[in-house]
Amino acid sequence: MDAATKSEASGLRPALRHKFIALVGNEYVRAATAADAVVGAQPKLVIEPGTERELVNVLLLSNYAGLAVIPRGGGTKLGWGNSPASADLILSTARMTEIIEHAWADLTVSVQAGCTIQRLQETLSQHGQRLALDPLWPEKATVGGVLSTNDSGALRLRFGALRDLIIGVTIALPDGTLASSGGKVVKNVAGYDLPKLVTGALGTLGVITRAVFRLHPLPLNSRSFSVSTVNAEETQKLVLAVQDSKLAHAFLQSHFSDDAPPVSDILFEGTDAGLTAQEAQLRNLSAPANISETSTSTWTAREDLWAFSDPAGTAMAKISILPANLAHTMELVAHSANAHQLQWKALMYATGLGGLRLEGSAGSLRGALRTLRGELQGQHGSLVVLHRPDKMPAFDAWGMAGDALALMKAVKQQLDPKNTLNPGRFVGGI
Amino acid sequence: MEARILDQFRAIVGDRGLISSPEELHTYECDGLTNMRVMPRAVLLPNSTEHVQGIVRICHRERIPFVARGSGTGLSGGALPVENGIVISLARMNRILEVDFPNARVVVEPGVINLDVSGRVSPRDYFYAPDPSSQSICSIGGNVAENSGGAHCLKYGFTTTHVLGLEVVLSDGSLVHFGGKTLDAPGYDLAGVFVGSEGTLGIATEIILRLVKRPECIRTLLAAFPSTNEAGAAVSDIIAAGMLPAAIEMMDNLAIQAAEAAVHANYPSCGGLLLVELDGPLAEVEALMTHVNEICRSNGASEIRLAQSEGERALVWKGRKAAFAAMGRISPNYIVQDGVIPRTALPQVMSEIERLSQEAGVRVANVFHAGDGNLHPLVLYDRRIPGQEKAAEALSNSILELCIAAGGSITGEHGVGEDKKKMMSKMFAEPDLVTMQRVRCAFDPLQLANPTKIFPTPRLCGEKPGEYVPHAIESAGIAERY
Ligand SMILES: Cc1cc2nc3c(=O)[nH]c(=O)nc-3n(C[C@H](O)[C@H](O)[C@H](O)COP(=O)(O)OP(=O)(O)OC[C@H]3O[C@@H](n4cnc5c(N)ncnc54)[C@H](O)[C@@H]3O)c2cc1C
Numbered sequence: 001m002d003a004a005t006k007s008e009a010s011g012l013r014p015a016l017r018h019k020f021i022a023l024v025g026n027e028y029v030r031a032a033t034a035a036d037a038v039v040g041a042q043p044k045l046v047i048e049p050g051t052e053r054e055l056v057n058v059l060l061l062s063n064y065a066g067l068a069v070i071p072r073g074g075g076t077k078l079g080w081g082n083s084p085a086s087a088d089l090i091l092s093t094a095r096m097t098e099i100i101e102h103a104w105a106d107l108t109v110s111v112q113a114g115c116t117i118q119r120l121q122e123t124l125s126q127h128g129q130r131l132a133l134d135p136l137w138p139e140k141a142t143v144g145g146v147l148s149t150n151d152s153g154a155l156r157l158r159f160g161a162l163r164d165l166i167i168g169v170t171i172a173l174p175d176g177t178l179a180s181s182g183g184k185v186v187k188n189v190a191g192y193d194l195p196k197l198v199t200g201a202l203g204t205l206g207v208i209t210r211a212v213f214r215l216h217p218l219p220l221n222s223r224s225f226s227v228s229t230v231n232a233e234e235t236q237k238l239v240l241a242v243q244d245s246k247l248a249h250a251f252l253q254s255h256f257s258d259d260a261p262p263v264s265d266i267l268f269e270g271t272d273a274g275l276t277a278q279e280a281q282l283r284n285l286s287a288p289a290n291i292s293e294t295s296t297s298t299w300t301a302r303e304d305l306w307a308f309s310d311p312a313g314t315a316m317a318k319i320s321i322l323p324a325n326l327a328h329t330m331e332l333v334a335h336s337a338n339a340h341q342l343q344w345k346a347l348m349y350a351t352g353l354g355g356l357r358l359e360g361s362a363g364s365l366r367g368a369l370r371t372l373r374g375e376l377q378g379q380h381g382s383l384v385v386l387h388r389p390d391k392m393p394a395f396d397a398w399g400m401a402g403d404a405l406a407l408m409k410a411v412k413q414q415l416d417p418k419n420t421l422n423p424g425r426f427v428g429g430i
Numbered sequence: 431m432e433a434r435i436l437d438q439f440r441a442i443v444g445d446r447g448l449i450s451s452p453e454e455l456h457t458y459e460c461d462g463l464t465n466m467r468v469m470p471r472a473v474l475l476p477n478s479t480e481h482v483q484g485i486v487r488i489c490h491r492e493r494i495p496f497v498a499r500g501s502g503t504g505l506s507g508g509a510l511p512v513e514n515g516i517v518i519s520l521a522r523m524n525r526i527l528e529v530d531f532p533n534a535r536v537v538v539e540p541g542v543i544n545l546d547v548s549g550r551v552s553p554r555d556y557f558y559a560p561d562p563s564s565q566s567i568c569s570i571g572g573n574v575a576e577n578s579g580g581a582h583c584l585k586y587g588f589t590t591t592h593v594l595g596l597e598v599v600l601s602d603g604s605l606v607h608f609g610g611k612t613l614d615a616p617g618y619d620l621a622g623v624f625v626g627s628e629g630t631l632g633i634a635t636e637i638i639l640r641l642v643k644r645p646e647c648i649r650t651l652l653a654a655f656p657s658t659n660e661a662g663a664a665v666s667d668i669i670a671a672g673m674l675p676a677a678i679e680m681m682d683n684l685a686i687q688a689a690e691a692a693v694h695a696n697y698p699s700c701g702g703l704l705l706v707e708l709d710g711p712l713a714e715v716e717a718l719m720t721h722v723n724e725i726c727r728s729n730g731a732s733e734i735r736l737a738q739s740e741g742e743r744a745l746v747w748k749g750r751k752a753a754f755a756a757m758g759r760i761s762p763n764y765i766v767q768d769g770v771i772p773r774t775a776l777p778q779v780m781s782e783i784e785r786l787s788q789e790a791g792v793r794v795a796n797v798f799h800a801g802d803g804n805l806h807p808l809v810l811y812d813r814r815i816p817g818q819e820k821a822a823e824a825l826s827n828s829i830l831e832l833c834i835a836a837g838g839s840i841t842g843e844h845g846v847g848e849d850k851k852k853m854m855s856k857m858f859a860e861p862d863l864v865t866m867q868r869v870r871c872a873f874d875p876l877q878l879a880n881p882t883k884i885f886p887t888p889r890l891c892g893e894k895p896g897e898y899v900p901h902a903i904e905s906a907g908i909a910e911r912y
Contacts, residue, residue: 105666106772106803128672150614161613163622164591171865173811179865180858185770187802188839189577190846190857191627191884192866193590196622200614217672238846240532246646248710266806274714281711320612324532352533353613380611404606411873415865 012044012088016065023057024049031132032090038070038078039388041087048092052170052178052209058091059089059207060176063420069174070422071203073114073145076137080149080386081202082397085424091207093144099123100210101184107215108167108184113144113208124215132159132216136303144208152202153302154251154267157351162199165213169195174420178209186214196412204426205415219269222250223279226294227264227286232330235262239326239350241285242266247278252350253301258343265298305347305355315365316387317348319358319372325379326352336371340364352381362392373399401427431471431516435492439474439516442484447522451475458517461502461509463849470511472499477522477598479605479635485518486633487603489878496601497880498629500540500572503564505766506847508575508628512882518633520571520683526550534641535594535611540571540634547639556641559586562843563751565733571634577626578844581677581750584801585709586642588843590625595638598631601874611638623869628845629880631873645709648676649719650743653726654700654733655899658682658796661702662776664729665800665849668706669773671725673718675801679705679750684760684795685808692756695749698733704800705750753797754808761793761810763819765826771834773803782832783807790825792818804842805833831856855886864889 020029028048038045049055062069067088072078093114100110104127111120117131117138124130129392134153135146147169152161159165168182171194181194198205229235233252242252251267268278283291308314321329326348333356337344342364348354356372358365365388373383377400385397401408405428412430424430431450449455450472459467471494476482489496495515511517514542524541531554531757536547539590544565547558561580562568574596579588586592595609624631655661661680668675681689681703689695693712697703706722707717719736726734737743757764780796787794795808809830811822830840830853840846840853854863863885868879870877871891881890 079468097824103772103774105670105774107669160587160591163619164587173865177861177865179862181862181866183837183839184858185772185842187579187583187588187770187804187842189579189588189843190839190841190850191854191863192869193577193622193626194866194869196590196619197869199622201618201621205618216674217669220672243534244531244643246643246711248714270711270714271717273717274711277711277713286511318614320614322533322612322801323497324530351613380616382612382616384616401617402607402615403464404608404612404617404620407600407606407872411618411620411869414868414872 012067017045019061020045020047020058023061024054036090038087039081039083041084043070043087043090046092047089048095050095052096052172055091055096055209056172056176059172059174059420062416063087063174066418067420068423069420071144071148071207073139073142074116074137076141077145077149077151078151080397080421081425083424086423088304093142093237096209102127103184108186108212109182109215110168110210110212111143114142117141117143117146118256125218128218129215131165131213133165134299136306142184143211146343147199147208147211148201152353154253154299154349156353157252157349158250159216163196166195166199166211167214168212169198169208169210170210171198173206174409174416174418183283184212184213197224200427202422204422204430205414207421219250221270221275222267222269222279222296224265224267224294224296224298225279226292226298227266227280228290229262229264232256232262232327233263236324236327238264238286240324242282243350245281245285247281249278251299254326254348255301255346256333256348257345258334258337265294265301267299301347302355305345305357308357308358308359311387312389312391312430313359313361314387314389315358315385315392317369318384318386319354319356319376319381321352321376321379321381322338323350323352325381329381331378332372332375336368340368342368362389365389366392366395369395398427435488435494436472438488438679439472439485443474443476443481445478447475448902450477457520458499458502458511461499461504461507463505463507463510463847466507466510466848468511468513470515470517473517473519475519475522479599482518482599482633482635483603483605486599486601489516490602490876493876493878495878495881498571498575498633500569500575501543501567503568503645504572504576504845504847505768506841506845506846506849507823508847508880508883510848512880520569520633523635531556533611534643536639538570538637538639538640539636540569540574542570544568544573544682551641555644557644558639559583559642560589560592563754570637571800574625574634575627576845579799579804581679581799584678584799585674585676590622592639592640593621593625594640596621596624596634597636598634600632601876601878620816628847628883630870630883632879634732647709647712647715648709648743649707649715650707650737650746651719651726652697652735652737652746653704653706653721654698655704655729655731656700657700658702658780660730661704662725662780662800664704664726664731666774667725667729668722669801671721673708673722675706676709677705677707678799678801680798680800681750681753683795684793685753685797688756688760688795689749689753691759693748693752695745697749698735700732703849705746729839750797754806755806757795757810763811763813765809765822767789767805767809767826767829768806768841768844769805769807769838771803771805771833771836771838773800775836775838776800776803779805779832779836783829786825786828790821792822792825794825799842802842803838848883851884851886855860
């Protein structure tokens with residue numbers, strides 16, 4: 001039996017399936033296939049509502065019927081988080097792709113959750129604007145998915161995270177509530193800031209149906225430079241010196257690996273006059289011989305890090321550290337990779353966030369991740385596993401949630417009391 | 431308040447930390463919104479997190495509502511006491527606990543005054559970015575609760591962008607930590623929810639803030655326009671040119687007059703004054719300032735001045751920051767309003783305000799954070815003239831309705847508090863408000879922390895959310911279609 005027929009066979013009661021069909025139409029309810037699996041869990045149905053109302057109804061009915069719902073955008077980061085405790089249906093936002101309003105003169109945009117980041121950026125660029133965010137795989141990643149995973153890249157240093165860019169949100173709750181908070185103006189303190197609550201919540205509180213963002217102008221010009229250093233100690237000095245300087249850099253990232261000395265990339269945006277002056281200042285901060293102008297292609301580094309060849313022998317983690325712990329952290333990584341005979345690469349931003357890739361046997365990966373997580377947590381940091389080999393023994397993706405876990409569970413209980421959305425995927429079993 | 435309970439409080443904070451005599455309690459009757467007053471039963475002045483926990487545990491056990499208070503400068507009645515409740519003043523918890531320059535973080539207690547943070551880190555050329563006009567007196571705890579803004583938030587973001595972590599005492603006395611020194615701590619962004627929650631989710635006892643390096647150069651330009659319309663058009667052109675100034679502020683003629691009378695800022699007399707500040711690398715700022723100059727000129731600015739010294743710059747800002755208080759110079763009484771509109775609606779909303787003002791026979795002075803559409807209409811009246819106060823209040827409310835109709839907000843930085851509760855249901859639908867209150871129930875099921883604020887209709891936490899009611903699915907259309 002192939003995967004499709006198998007899931008069909010173990011599918012939902014036909015009556016229920018018909019109800020879903022009645023809600024969204026026959027062509028938008030289909031049996032899930034192996035390609036729809038979520039970290040080892042096989043859902044039964046994929047449903048693609050076309051409107052907010054339809055989505056609410058599907059969610060309401062699922063909640064009533066006790067089905068576990070996995071919201072899905074572009075599916076690029078569906079593997080982030082723990083394996084779901086159960087997964088009955090995929091609620092896809094693939095048809096909800098409308099850019100509702102680009103109020104370009106007000107530098108805001110209101111967009112449905114299923115719109116891809118790339119399409120959004122293309123539209124915004126027609127008025128010389130951008131959502132100042134560079135998530136992974138923008139051609140497939142959607143607004144809803146990027147929000148739920150709180151994905152960010154190099155631009156975060158200058159423009160903040162999604163939490164700083166989102167100004168309004170509408171969410172569908174399992175009980176059929178459709179609730180908005182925030183608004184469509186940049187400045188607004190009326191009511192609780194629920195856009196921030198759902199950003200990074202991995203779809204465990206509600207399904208994001210639309211969001212409003214503040215926008216930024218596209219830069220006039222930009223220039224990138226690379227600075228090579230002999231070791232992590234020197235890299236840290238450079239990064240902290242740049243951060244402590246009057247430079248107005250937009251990006252600052254450093255590459256580390258087991259087989260090459262570290263290199264840092266820095267990007268400036270602005271007028272030609274400003275760029276020339278900043279280049280001169282940068283050259284004063286470091287030995288000029290180590291600095292070279294580089295192409296913008298270096299800013300795809302995060303996707304390069306993710307372009308590994310062997311999923312069964314690779315682990316990917318997001319790490320968060322204090323910027324002044326950079327050198328020490330890279331020593332820890334090198335040390336534990338060595339001890340476990342792993343190859344490694346890291347891409348660290350000046351914000352203290354970064355990505356780590358470890359390659360080797362599943363057992364060794366687990367050992368290294370565990371040691372590193374313990375060490376990072378010991379210095380105020382965290383390590384979240386975003387990808388691990390299927391065969392690696394169970395390993396919590398998140399790590400410690402701290403003393404607010406009970407409160408987080410209470411928030412979940414308030415908004416999704418039947419544990420319908422992404423059960424078990426988030427921190428502390430949420 | 432029963433002597434038994436006062437004794438318990440006293441045992442925690444000592445004699446010096448407890449105020450219960452009516453004369454002394456008067457000071458705490460209201461915040462910056464002085465027309466609303468409630469006498470608290472007692473005021474407590476803890477000086478540690480343990481004190482706060484101890485006090486709150488008693489409140490929890492005895493079901494006594496409590497209201498946190500920073501400096502009491504809030505303008506929406508956030509720190510207004512509630513009936514039969516106590517006030518917990520954080521004024522004595524005013525230590526800067528840690529300054530970490532390499533990581534650009536500070537850790538402070540809630541009673542620390544906003545400006546003192548910048549004062550402490552300025553020798554190393556850092557500053558704390560959110561700069562409410564009240565920054566020399568308001569507390570970081572109050573800023574956190576209100577998600578306060580300031581002129582420079584256009585570029586640097588509001589308080590919420592600068593709060594990395596919080597230590598919070600929940601209403602059962604338990605201690606929790608949100609966020610932290612590093613970014614993206616696993617779990618929900620509860621720091622993000624707490625900031626701006628106006629004291630209704632608990633009491634912040636320690637706050638981790640982000641510091642910003644002072645830019646290489648700061649330039650401030652004043653441009654005088656015939657009216658706010660031309661000034662507004664210039665703002666639109668500046669934004670359309672792809673610039674993100676550190677601040678863009680606007681004042682109308684009445685506001686200029688008041689500021690002049692109060693602090694002699696040497697503003698040009700005109701119908702619409704624009705204050706534009708650019709900061710960043712010197713070469714960049716100079717190139718862009720030339721451009722701003724051209725934009726102002728082409729929109730009809732009659733006079734353009736660039737502040738020539740740090741002293742001149744400070745004076746320009748002094749005039750702007752004194753604008754609210756300055757109203758006292760031109761009117762015996764006034765209401766400070768705070769609303770937001772999409773910036774492009776400015777001309778239309780301004781002329782509507784003008785019309786309403788003439789209709790009501792009540793003057794309105796306007797000061798705004800023009801870059802982000804945050805209006806501060808100051809409604810001027812004289813309480814001694816019968817009917818004026820009512821007319822002023824009605825006008826002030828109509829202005830908020832204009833903001834809502836334009837797609838904006840009823841508050842950009844002063845908060846909802848007690849003052850704007852009723853307006854919440856005009857801006858949000860019932861399900862929106864119910865959802866927010868469900869979040870509140872997770873934090874404070876007994877609703878002891880600043881209850882009665884923000885939400886127009888209180889909702890008991892016992893009301894079970896999320897229960898299936900058959901008619902919900904039927905009315906959602908399933909029944910008929912199936
Ligand atoms: C002249 C003047 C100018 C102003 N200008 C601005 C401006 O430009 N921008 C702006 O945003 N605001 C401005 N304000 C409003 C006010 O200053 C801010 O809202 C400020 O943040 C309030 O701080 P506070 O310490 O006075 O707080 P309070 O008024 O004492 O309290 C405000 C709220 O915070 C809560 N609270 C206080 N401390 C805590 C804590 N530790 N934990 C939890 N909750 C707490 C209180 O319960 C209350 O709800 C201005 C006010 C005045 C009088």
